[in-house]
Amino acid sequence: MAKPDTGGPDSESGLPLLRIRGLGVSFGPVDAISPLDLDVHDGEFLTILGPSGSGKTTLLRAIAGFQPPSAGRIEFDGRDIADLPINRRPFNTVFQDYALFPHMTVRENVGFGLRVRGTARRQMTERVDIALGIVGLEELDSRYPAQLSGGQQQRTALARAMICEPRLILLDEPLAALDATLRRQMQNFLKSVQRQSGITFLFVTHDQSEAITMSDRICVMRTGNIEQIGTPRELYYRPKSRFVAAFFGASNIVEPCRIEESRDDMTVVSTPVGTFSVKGPPPENTSGLALAIRPEAFGSDAETRMNSLEFEVAAVSFVGSETITELRHRNTSLMFTMKSRSDPAARPPETGSFLRVGFDPAECALVTGAES
Amino acid sequence: MTVGAGRSRPGIGDYLLWSVIALFIIVPLGCFLAYGFFSVVDNAIVYRPTVGNFAELLSNPSYRATFLRTIRMAFEVSAINLVLGYATAYFIWLRPPGMRNFLVIALAIPLLMSYIIKIYAMRGVLGTNGLLNSALMALGIVDEPVSALLFNLTAVRITLSVVLLPFMVLPIYIALERIPASVLHAASDLGANELQTFTGIILPLSLPGGIVGAMFTFVLASGDFLAPELVGGIEGFTYGRLIFSQFGLAFNWPLGAALSILLMCVALGVIFVARRLGNPRWQR
Numbered sequence: 001m002a003k004p005d006t007g008g009p010d011s012e013s014g015l016p017l018l019r020i021r022g023l024g025v026s027f028g029p030v031d032a033i034s035p036l037d038l039d040v041h042d043g044e045f046l047t048i049l050g051p052s053g054s055g056k057t058t059l060l061r062a063i064a065g066f067q068p069p070s071a072g073r074i075e076f077d078g079r080d081i082a083d084l085p086i087n088r089r090p091f092n093t094v095f096q097d098y099a100l101f102p103h104m105t106v107r108e109n110v111g112f113g114l115r116v117r118g119t120a121r122r123q124m125t126e127r128v129d130i131a132l133g134i135v136g137l138e139e140l141d142s143r144y145p146a147q148l149s150g151g152q153q154q155r156t157a158l159a160r161a162m163i164c165e166p167r168l169i170l171l172d173e174p175l176a177a178l179d180a181t182l183r184r185q186m187q188n189f190l191k192s193v194q195r196q197s198g199i200t201f202l203f204v205t206h207d208q209s210e211a212i213t214m215s216d217r218i219c220v221m222r223t224g225n226i227e228q229i230g231t232p233r234e235l236y237y238r239p240k241s242r243f244v245a246a247f248f249g250a251s252n253i254v255e256p257c258r259i260e261e262s263r264d265d266m267t268v269v270s271t272p273v274g275t276f277s278v279k280g281p282p283p284e285n286t287s288g289l290a291l292a293i294r295p296e297a298f299g300s301d302a303e304t305r306m307n308s309l310e311f312e313v314a315a316v317s318f319v320g321s322e323t324i325t326e327l328r329h330r331n332t333s334l335m336f337t338m339k340s341r342s343d344p345a346a347r348p349p350e351t352g353s354f355l356r357v358g359f360d361p362a363e364c365a366l367v368t369g370a371e372s
Numbered sequence: 373m374t375v376g377a378g379r380s381r382p383g384i385g386d387y388l389l390w391s392v393i394a395l396f397i398i399v400p401l402g403c404f405l406a407y408g409f410f411s412v413v414d415n416a417i418v419y420r421p422t423v424g425n426f427a428e429l430l431s432n433p434s435y436r437a438t439f440l441r442t443i444r445m446a447f448e449v450s451a452i453n454l455v456l457g458y459a460t461a462y463f464i465w466l467r468p469p470g471m472r473n474f475l476v477i478a479l480a481i482p483l484l485m486s487y488i489i490k491i492y493a494m495r496g497v498l499g500t501n502g503l504l505n506s507a508l509m510a511l512g513i514v515d516e517p518v519s520a521l522l523f524n525l526t527a528v529r530i531t532l533s534v535v536l537l538p539f540m541v542l543p544i545y546i547a548l549e550r551i552p553a554s555v556l557h558a559a560s561d562l563g564a565n566e567l568q569t570f571t572g573i574i575l576p577l578s579l580p581g582g583i584v585g586a587m588f589t590f591v592l593a594s595g596d597f598l599a600p601e602l603v604g605g606i607e608g609f610t611y612g613r614l615i616f617s618q619f620g621l622a623f624n625w626p627l628g629a630a631l632s633i634l635l636m637c638v639a640l641g642v643i644f645v646a647r648r649l650g651n652p653r654w655q656r
């Protein structure tokens with residue numbers, strides 16, 4: 001598994017498939033992407049995650065060659081591709097709006113990449129058949145895009161991008177236009193195609209749950225910068241900034257934090273609501289230091305946990321599978337979620353009562369940066 | 373689309389619009405069609421149905437020749453304009469957005485001008501002392517003015533081509549504009565070079581616009597009588613002038629109506645074919 005840093009030269013044994021250094025894109029005076037570094041490793045599913053306007057599309061367009069960068073280098077397989085025109089870049093794109101050729105059937109769309117390379121007719125038919133088989137569109141091969149559902153257009157676009165067997169496919173929010181059910185199906189489908197084909201996927205989304213379920217690694221972007229790169233677990237449990245913590249639902253922020261004691265594997269911080277131990281070393285830059293705690297990290301078995309605190313119960317709401325308890329102490333308010341139970345013995349606490357809850361050092365993280 | 377589609381009950385507005393359509397379009401057209409079946413005896417119209425006019429226009433070799441020459445001329449104008457119009461639309465489409473809008477407006481402005489003025493302008497261009505002759509002489513291509521540029525069928529061809537060009541450029545340009553940028557990106561992303569993108573994507577997606585333009589050009593050119601009248605001379609005698617002469621000079625309205633009906637049938641046929649070609653299967 002890849003390591004959680006930005007992927008400097010020493011981050012991986014082999015050479016990354018795609019190596020981006022100091023890549024910047026500006027539109028006039030505006031930096032859509034501030035110079036950034038990114039490594040994409042061979043065979044991985046890397047997701048660029050960020051809110052709308054954070055520069056995800058621009059980054060992908062710069063890699064694909066649709067948008068000339070204003071600074072930096074892009075290397076593919078050790079070769080600088082700055083001077084390669086779009087049609088000679090050795091990877092393919094699945095567009096957000098699919099961009100199917102409306103005047104061509106599914107078969108012609110999928111075969112387009114082979115046709116422009118002058119592939120022989122018989123070989124073309126065979127390879128298109130295989131690609132159509134992978135995406136399950138054998139029966140619909142003579143339909144026009146206008147006669148397909150959103151999911152089928154999506155599959156056509158994927159087959160079309162895969163036909164030339166690229167080592168890397170860029171996908172710009174390919175599932176954004178689909179409804180929730182289809183979206184979940186397509187997530188699983190895309191992931192399985194990626195795993196079976198071994199093609200590297202550079203996937204863009206603004207949906208954190210989509211990113212978590214599909215990715216080997218996630219690169220979180222914010223206003224043209226990379227905020228953090230890591231595995232879904234790392235981002236989920238060890239966010240480095242408030243922005244990432246909030247994006248991944250670690251909504252409880254306790255601040256201000258002061259470092260009392262720091263070791264390699266543990267940091268002790270004091271906060272207005274108590275002193276807590278946090279797993280890992282403290283961050284290098286501690287401006288705006290705060291403690292982020294996931295709502296599901298708390299347990300009422302406070303005695304067995306290293307950290308505990310006593311709060312007043314401000315509100316309890318039952319939302320089906322979960323029960324959300326809002327706790328308050330001075331100016332700090334915390335959300336605490338637990339699995340709902342029908343057992344009366346496991347009833348949620350009464351509003352106005354005091355509750356002691358505990359959490360483990362590994363279930364919280366020290367985050368920095370401005371409020372998100 | 374019918375007026376009020378989606379509403380369950382036609383309102384007063386629908387009836388009003390339908391009566392306007394009936395009064396100003398259907399009734400006059402019906403009267404006109406009816407005239408084709410009347411005849412003229414001693415300068416007076418005889419209102420007794422006959423197919424004599426149609427027999428006359430089909431058997432008269434001079435009518436037939438004029439008809440065929442005109443259809444052919446209109447076809448040539450359409451073909452020339454398809455090439456010129458496509459090149460113009462494509463050129464405009466490739467400009468940056470601001471320039472593009474300016475050029476489209478510049479192209480559309482002549483459509484608002486009087487038709488007669490445009491033809492007189494063309495007469496000025498093509499005449500012995502005209503712009504074209506001056507240019508040819510300045511370039512040393514000819515020594516003295518060429519009079520063959522005016523008062524013949526070629527002058528009609530040139531004039532109609534120029535005057536009808538916007539009708540060709542605009543639908544092609546609209547078709548080009550409707551091609552999403554991502555579709556063109558997808559083509560190059562999949563390895564197509566510029567020529568392959570043009571022939572494989574741009575041309576097939578914009579040609580339906582060209583067919584609509586060719587239809588406009590053909591229908592307008594085949595029925596036109598002003599341009600041939602003003603720049604065509606004797607050689608440039610066209611079917612439109614023939615119809616005009618029946619109404620304006622010979623005072624044979626029934627024959628003029630019959631001649632018009634034939635032209636209308638041709639136009640309807642062209643529109644029908646163009647609708648099929650201009651609306652390919654993938655668009656439906």
Ligand SMILES: Nc1ncnc2c1ncn2[C@@H]1O[C@H](COP(=O)(O)OP(=O)(O)O)[C@@H](O)[C@H]1O
Nearest residue numbers: 027031032050051052053054055056057058059
């Ligand atoms: N062609 C362009 N011209 C000017 N600004 C642009 C252009 N494309 C994108 N931007 C700006 O760059 C920023 C990033 O946009 P984008 O990459 O589309 O974000 P995302 O895909 O993450 O939603 C936005 O602020 C956007 O307004």
Ligand SMILES: [Mg+2]
Nearest residue numbers: 056057058173
């Ligand atoms: Mg985007």
